[in-house]
Amino acid sequence: MRLSWLLGGLSVLSGASLSHANSPIEPSNFNVTSALEDLGVDVSSIPALKGFHGAKARSTDKACTAACSSLSYLFRSKVSAQDTIGYSSFTDSFWSVQQEEVQPHCVFRPTKNTDISTAVLLSRLTGCEFAARSGGHAAFTGSSSSPGGISIWFKDMDAVTLNEDQSVASIEPGNNWLSIYSALEPYGLATVGGRAASIGVGGFVLGGGISYHSNLYGWACDNVESFEIVSASGKILNVSETSYPDLYWALRGGGNNFGLVTKFNLYTIPAPKMYGGARTFTQNNFPQAIDAFINVANNASVDTHAQQYIAFFSINGTNIASAELTYTKNVADPQIFKEYRSIPAVSDVSSPKTLVEYVTYLEASNPFHLREVYWPITVQMNRKFSRWVVNTFYSMIPEVASIPGAQPVIIYQAVTEPILKKMSKFGGNALGLDGSKGPLQIMQISCWWLNESDDEAIYKFLNSFWDKVIAQAKKEGVYDEYIYMNYASMFQDPISGYGEANKDRLKSIAKKYDPRGVYQTLQPGYFKLDGAPVTRYF
Structure with a gap:
């Protein structure tokens, strides 16, 4: 039996452009119920869909009650409702509190790809929104959990x-x-x-x-x-x-x-076993540390085994720079890091590490269960400007000093010439970056704090900081529109940063x-x- 109100999917979606209506992926006469039948799902047998009237019932609650009940009927143990252990194990395990606070209608843990096909089609059938979670390491609401909708948790797909x-x-x-x-x-x-x-x-x-x-x-x-x-x-x-x-x-x-x-x-x-760790400097050595960062970035083609980033922050009133220096061979003192090694350090925890040991060691710098924000920009590599940004950052930190738990950090990372050249592999990527731009620098703010009541103060502080930095970057001719998606804040638009041509191409695809x-x-x-x-x- 076919239900006429399901034909072709929801009317709420039918207004989208059908310029590719003859695509073999989804023809213009695509039928959601037929697609579900191809997966072995008989829509007419699902109790939750009896009397359900599609788009007319498209409130979040009604739509998602129908969708989640349908998933439970089809998959039983793979679906967790609110107030269950399976549900709380999902919501309690996000990195940022903003993601933990999201309350989906249900959590779906698929075990194979066709499970996901069914969930997507049921979403279309009912109008219930969904989100999908891999690691859950984003820093804002709804990134990988759906408020009031279906949260698809890939946890059991781990081969x-x-x-x-x-x-x-x-x-x-x-x-x-x-x-x-x-x-x-x-x-x-x-x-x-x-x-x-x-x-x-x-x-x-x-x-x-x-x-x-x-x-x-x-x-x-x-x-x-x-x-x-x-x-x-x-x-x-x-x-x-x-x-x-x-x-x-x-x-x-x-x-x-x-x-x-x-x-x-x-x-x-x-x-192979690697060598690396954090080498930490006090404020009197910041200019030398920034010089070392830029020189290593500019010389990346000389030794591609080197990787680095440097973070600037304040602990108990002391301003600190911590350079994470990684070498992909077990070599304790490679020539490319000599400039860093010549700067007096207050600590250095570098040691031989396997990849497993390295990612475990770095996990400590990414604490869970705090309110979090990431927020980056990109600029041309420039020594004078990099120093100015660090000085501006420290001059503004007192604005959030009274906020409980506030820990702003600015991190410098390099998009080197070897990295940019490899972006042309296999037909290129969508990022809009290439070797002609020369080395770039991602300047990223990472900040955590404790209380929701301080969200606006943190966001205003960071927005004010970046407004000042971006204005200066444009004045000096070093600003780049690119925004690294994995560090982007919820107030940023990474796709536009890829350039108009790439954005248009992505929308067409x-x-x-x-x-x-x-x-x-x-x-x-x-x-x-x-x-x-x-x-x-x-």
Whole structure:
């Protein structure tokens, strides 16, 4: 039996452009109930859908009651309702408190790709919004949990397998980088991946992916052999440079706008023991430390085994710079870090480490269960400007000194010439960066604090700081529009930072594979193609 009110999906989505109506992925006469039947789901047998009238009943509560009850009917133990242990284990395990506070209608833990196809189609059928969580390491509400909707938790999709010649690792989205590196370490292998244990594979790769190994191989998105994704029509697509090449390009930097990735097939790399750790300096040595940072970045082509970032913050009234210096071989004092080593340090915890040991060690610098914000900009590498920004940062810190638990940190990272050159691999990525721009510098604020009542004060402080910095950067001609998605705040629009041509191309690809805008409207969280998640209110 077919229910006429379900034909073609919800009317709320039918107004989207159908310029790609003849796409084999989703033709103009696409029928949601038929797609569910192809998955073995008989819509007419689901009790929660009897008497449900589609778009006419599209309130969040009614739509999501129908959707979650349907998922429970079909999958039973894979669905957790509110006030259950399974539900609280989801909400209590996010990195930031802003994400923990979100209350979805239900939590769905799929175990295979067709489970996800069913969930997406049920979302379309009912109009219930959804979000998907890999690691859950974003810092704002709704990034990977759906308020009042379906939160898809990939936790039980955690396989890591190697192909026959061990050149590609197939990684399901329930993994974080500790589980990935732990699985590959016995083979002497790794992938270009994250630098902290709990960061998930999903958002990390789709947003770019800065790695210890980036000067050698590029960012994570530039080291993907292929993706397995669930399209808006529920179809499973294997996406590579030769199969759906436009979508392959879009997924490498385009975020969650094109489908739910159920497998990341990443090229493997050798994983010998590394050497690294934090070397810490006091304020009288900040100019030398900034010089060392810039010189290492400018000389990255000389020795691509080096990776660095430097963080500036204040502890108990003492201003500190902490340089994380990583070498992808077990070499204690490589020539490229000599300038750093010549600066007197108050501490140095560098030591030989495996990747598993390294990401575990760095996890301590990413504490859970605090209110968090990330907020970056990008500039041309410039010694004088870098010093000015640090001085401006410290001059403004007293503005939030009285806020309980407030700990603002500014972190400098380099997008080096070797990294930029590798962005042209496999047809290039969507980020809008290339080697012609020379080395770039990501300046990122990371801040945590304790109380929701102080949210606006923190956001106003950071907005004021960046307004001042951006104005000066533009005055000096060093500002770059690029925004690194994985560090972006909810007030930023990374897609626009990729450039107008790339943004237009991404929107065209989204219409081709998702003509009714399912991943723009029913999955509204995180960074969409049409603007920042939240309009600044200060």
